[in-house]
Amino acid sequence: MAELDLKQLGVRGVNSALHGLVDGANEQDWLITNPMGQHAIACGLDAPLNVTIKGHVGFYCGGMNQHAAITIQGHAGVGVAENMMSGRVRVTGSASDSAGATAHGGLLVIEGDASSRCGISMKGIDIVVGGSVGHMSGFMAQSGHLVVCGDASDALGDSIYEAILFVRGDVSSLGADCIEKEMRPEHLAKLTELLAAAGMEGEPAEFRRYGSARELYNFDIDNADAY
Amino acid sequence: MAAETPRTLPRKSATFDDYTLSEIRRAAATGIYDIRGGGAKRQMPHFDDLLFLGASMSRYPLEGYRETCGTKVVLGTQFAKNPIELDIPITIAGMSFGSLSAPAKEALGRGATIAGTSTTTGDGGMTPEERGQSKTLVYQYLPSRYGMNPDDLRKADAIEVVVGQGAKPGGGGMLLGQKISDRVAEMRDLPKGIDQRSACRHPDWTGPDDLAIKIQELREITNWEKPVYIKISGTRPFYDTALCVKAGADVVVLDGMQGGTAATQEVFIEHVGQPTLACIRPAVDALQELGVHRKVQLVISGGIRNGADVAKALALGADAVSIGTAALVALGDNDPALEAEYNKLGTTAGAYDDWHEGRDPAGISTQDPELARRLDPVAAGRRLANYLKVMTLEAQTIARACGKSHVNNLEPEDLVALTVEAAAMARVPLSGTEWIPGQGKY
Numbered sequence: 001m002a003e004l005d006l007k008q009l010g011v012r013g014v015n016s017a018l019h020g021l022v023d024g025a026n027e028q029d030w031l032i033t034n035p036m037g038q039h040a041i042a043c044g045l046d047a048p049l050n051v052t053i054k055g056h057v058g059f060y061c062g063g064m065n066q067h068a069a070i071t072i073q074g075h076a077g078v079g080v081a082e083n084m085m086s087g088r089v090r091v092t093g094s095a096s097d098s099a100g101a102t103a104h105g106g107l108l109v110i111e112g113d114a115s116s117r118c119g120i121s122m123k124g125i126d127i128v129v130g131g132s133v134g135h136m137s138g139f140m141a142q143s144g145h146l147v148v149c150g151d152a153s154d155a156l157g158d159s160i161y162e163a164i165l166f167v168r169g170d171v172s173s174l175g176a177d178c179i180e181k182e183m184r185p186e187h188l189a190k191l192t193e194l195l196a197a198a199g200m201e202g203e204p205a206e207f208r209r210y211g212s213a214r215e216l217y218n219f220d221i222d223n224a225d226a227y
Numbered sequence: 228m229a230a231e232t233p234r235t236l237p238r239k240s241a242t243f244d245d246y247t248l249s250e251i252r253r254a255a256a257t258g259i260y261d262i263r264g265g266g267a268k269r270q271m272p273h274f275d276d277l278l279f280l281g282a283s284m285s286r287y288p289l290e291g292y293r294e295t296c297g298t299k300v301v302l303g304t305q306f307a308k309n310p311i312e313l314d315i316p317i318t319i320a321g322m323s324f325g326s327l328s329a330p331a332k333e334a335l336g337r338g339a340t341i342a343g344t345s346t347t348t349g350d351g352g353m354t355p356e357e358r359g360q361s362k363t364l365v366y367q368y369l370p371s372r373y374g375m376n377p378d379d380l381r382k383a384d385a386i387e388v389v390v391g392q393g394a395k396p397g398g399g400g401m402l403l404g405q406k407i408s409d410r411v412a413e414m415r416d417l418p419k420g421i422d423q424r425s426a427c428r429h430p431d432w433t434g435p436d437d438l439a440i441k442i443q444e445l446r447e448i449t450n451w452e453k454p455v456y457i458k459i460s461g462t463r464p465f466y467d468t469a470l471c472v473k474a475g476a477d478v479v480v481l482d483g484m485q486g487g488t489a490a491t492q493e494v495f496i497e498h499v500g501q502p503t504l505a506c507i508r509p510a511v512d513a514l515q516e517l518g519v520h521r522k523v524q525l526v527i528s529g530g531i532r533n534g535a536d537v538a539k540a541l542a543l544g545a546d547a548v549s550i551g552t553a554a555l556v557a558l559g560d561n562d563p564a565l566e567a568e569y570n571k572l573g574t575t576a577g578a579y580d581d582w583h584e585g586r587d588p589a590g591i592s593t594q595d596p597e598l599a600r601r602l603d604p605v606a607a608g609r610r611l612a613n614y615l616k617v618m619t620l621e622a623q624t625i626a627r628a629c630g631k632s633h634v635n636n637l638e639p640e641d642l643v644a645l646t647v648e649a650a651a652m653a654r655v656p657l658s659g660t661e662w663i664p665g666q667g668k669y
Contacts, residue, residue: 015447039440044377044448059437060444064377078440079431083375098431102372104416120430121372123416140426142416159424161417217421218404221259 001052002027007034011041023047023067037077042070045087062089065106081108084125097134100127103144109198116153119146122163128198138165138210139175147194149202157210161217165210166191168202177216183209250493261493262401264326264582264592265552266394266485266529271502273485274536276649277642278658281628289627296623297633300547302524303385303454303477306446310477311363311385311454313547314343315619316634317537319611320482320528320551321367321387321458323349325402325411325423326489326582327555328599329356330607331591334558336360337604338611342619347387347549349489350400350425352414353379360608365456368445370399370426373415377448385478386445386453388438390429390467391460393486393529396500399427401490403583408594438474456480461501461529465509468525472517480549481510483529487552489592490583503529503540505652508639511544521546534621541622542637543653557614558607559589 004014014032021027028049035041035055042051043063053061056074062081068088072080075093084103091099094112101117103125110118110127116134119127124144132150139155141163151169158175164187165178174180183205191204216223239245250261282288289296303310319339324332326349333356339346345363352374358364366383368375380386391397402411402423412419432441442455454477459467461483471479483503488496507527514520527540528549540548561569563576568588572581582592590602626634629641643658644650650657651664 011443011447012451016450019450040444040447043444046377059440060431063444064380064448066377078437082431083372083377085376101431102375104376117430121426123372139430140424161421217418219259219401219422221257 001029001031003031003033005033006036006038006041011038014041015043018042018045018049018051021047021049035074039077042068045070048087056093065089075112076110080110081106081125084108094131099129100125103127105144107194107197109200113150119144119163122146126194126197128194128200130200132169135172136175138163138178141165145190145194147191147198147200147207149200157212159216160210160212162212164190166194166207167210168207171208171210174210177213178210179213181209181211183207262490262583263493263496263580264488264490265496265580266487267497267500267502269497271485272504272646272648272652273502273530274504274539276504276645277539277653277655278645279535279538279542279625279629279641280643282630286630288630289632291624291627294627295632296627297635298619298623300524300635302526302547303456305454305477305519305523306451306475307385307454307477308450308452309384309454311345311365313345313363315615316541316547316622317342317531317615317618318344318365318526318547318549319346319554320486320549321347321349321365321389322551322555323351323402323489324354324357324414325349325351325373325407325594326592328590328593328602329354329410330599330602330604331555331558332357333360333604334602334607334611335554336364337608338554338557338615339363341608341612342615344615345384348383350402351411352376353382354414356604358382360604367458370429371415371424372430373423373425380445381449383453385456386449387456387458387480388442388445389458390438391458391462391482392488393460393482393484393500393503394488395491395495396460396462396484397427398491398495398499400425400488401583403490403585411594435470435474442475454478456526458482460484460486461503461506464501464506465513468510468513469517472514472519472523476523478524478526479510479514480526480528481506482549483527485530486528487555502652503527503531504649507540507543507545508652508654514544520544534618534623535625537618537622538625538634538637539642541634542641543639546635553614554611555591557611558591559602559610560587560591562589565589 032053039058045068046066048067051070058077060079062070065084071090076091076095078096081089082101084106086105090109095114098117100108102121104123108127111130113131118133118137120139126145128147135153138157142161148167152171154172155175157178300316340362347365365385368388404420456478457471457476458480484500524546527545587593642655
């Protein structure tokens with residue numbers, strides 16, 4: 001495994017080294033040391049690399065990732081894996097606000113908790129959170145899956161579109177147009193698949209499913225109280 | 228036979244004028260606020276309230292058609308490896324595929340490229356037609372992030388982080404379901420036919436401190452090659468411009484309330500924000516105070532219509548201007564030749580602004596394939612290029628008359644104002660006086 005010392009190279013040096021790698025490059029496994037909570041580490045990767053970051057990271061780690069598998073051995077700041085297109089990002093600790101925001105694809109696994117707005121405007125990503133999520137998680141979530149093994153705080157799934165939310169614990173409150181829905185066999189199968197992919201233990205039958213009531217999809221003045 | 232008692236003429240209220248009465252009736256009948264496209268239509272101080280002084284005994288003019296008057300502008304010289312070089316200081320503002328048809332987006336790209344300037348994407352992402360026809364394309368980074376992806380980000384020539392829009396400062400947007408075709412829906416990752424909301428705040432940053440980090444991320448992803456613009460609305464231009472600089476902008480795009488939108492509430496368009504004219508000097512003050520005027524470029528938009536407007540904006544300190552509504556008119560929007568069709572929609576050429584309904588007879592603000600086919604992108608692009616060239620020639624004509632060898636050499640000293648309001652906003656003397664309201668000499 002090749003090593004990149006961020007203390008020596010800086011964020012630019014580390015990202016520049018990783019951006020220069022293409023599919024099939026000799027060295028596919030990378031270790032980033034001394035991340036020191038810096039921002040924008042390993043963002044914009046575009047090759048099937050395995051990148052391990054030893055320590056805590058700041059904002060937007062793994063942002064817009066394509067193809068790479070990134071493991072953060074620590075906590076992550078705001079917007080981890082934001083707008084990810086494909087690949088995997090794993091956080092062994094907890095994540096701050098807006099984890100997986102607007103992401104189109106790939107798998108984001110947060111072993112600890114995720115703060116508010118987890119999966120905000122998600123557009124196809126799958127997110128699995130081992131702990132709980134903060135308020136407004138799944139806000140305006142368009143598609144993809146958000147799995148919460150713990151609890152969800154206020155206004156879960158507010159103004160949600162077609163994303164599917166699974167929560168095992170308590171939900172403080174649901175946001176506008178978000179309702180609990182029947183957990184059918186295909187949902188149990190998908191949840192089983194997601195938990196397995198994330199390496200999370202959990203009995204799918206213990207989860208409940210939430211999604212859009214689709215009442216606010218087209219503006220109607222009689223729904224003004226809901227806006 | 229007794230003479231009839233003289234009667235006064237019927238008198239309509241200035242407060243409750245015909246438009247106001249019609250809006251009350253419309254609201255009472257529908258129970259919903261009025262939505263429309265475009266910018267503020269109300270009368271307000273604007274560039275027409277300024278005049279150039281021209282050369283005289285104390286100023287030498289340059290000879291028209293003989294002595295050079297430069298128009299090139301470079302945007303993004305602060306941090307980007309590859310700044311944008313434009314032949315003219317007039318760019319095409321961000322307008323989305325979705326709100327506009329594919330031929331309209333293609334025509335904007337064609338026209339801008341012929342004229343040597345840039346065009347800009349909009350909410351909904353980058354289309355291949357637009358990228359293909361635009362030599363220089365600015366990719367907008369909006370709160371919705373519809374269609375946002377790193378491949379297109381790398382294909383762009385510059386990135387514009389949109390914080391605000393002059394027509395609706397602090398507001399998001401809504402693309403109504405009737406304009407959501409299969410292609411638009413696919414680009415935005417949403418089902419066909421539903422209203423698509425564009426958020427008013429970004430999902431993963433709040434405030435200038437966070438924005439600085441977001442810009443760092445965008446620069447890292449694109450290897451620090453692309454200039455990063457920040458687009459703000461004309462609300463608190465001094466502080467907002469200063470905060471853009473703090474956040475690391477290469478270029479500040481400042482959009483006054485005459486700037487158009489694809490659709491928002493009439494009450495929002497007409498009652499929130501400041502006139503473009505009022506925004507320029509405070510923004511320039513901020514840049515000068517921070518020592519970055521001309522290093523961080525300022526692009527002004529909102530109601531730019533001709534070369535005189537361009538010259539006046541530049542004289543007040545802008546590096547370039549941007550046009551949206553005027554560009555659509557050049558393509559064919561609101562053409563009187565389509566009067567009969569506008570009448571069928573209950574309006575008239577020159578007033579059509581129901582762009583959100585998708586029934587534009589000019590084929591511009593629509594996703595209806597039949598209507599969209601009406602717009603020939605090659606011919607429309609040529610019209611836009613012609614218009615841009617005329618604007619540039621007009622600005623050069625004025626600059627030469629003021630003795631300037633480059634349009635960016637125009638300065639406030641070249642201007643006077645026709646009204647007290649314009650004098651105060653532009654901080655140039657009221658015509659015939661030395662009085663600049665708020666600055667003494669009265």
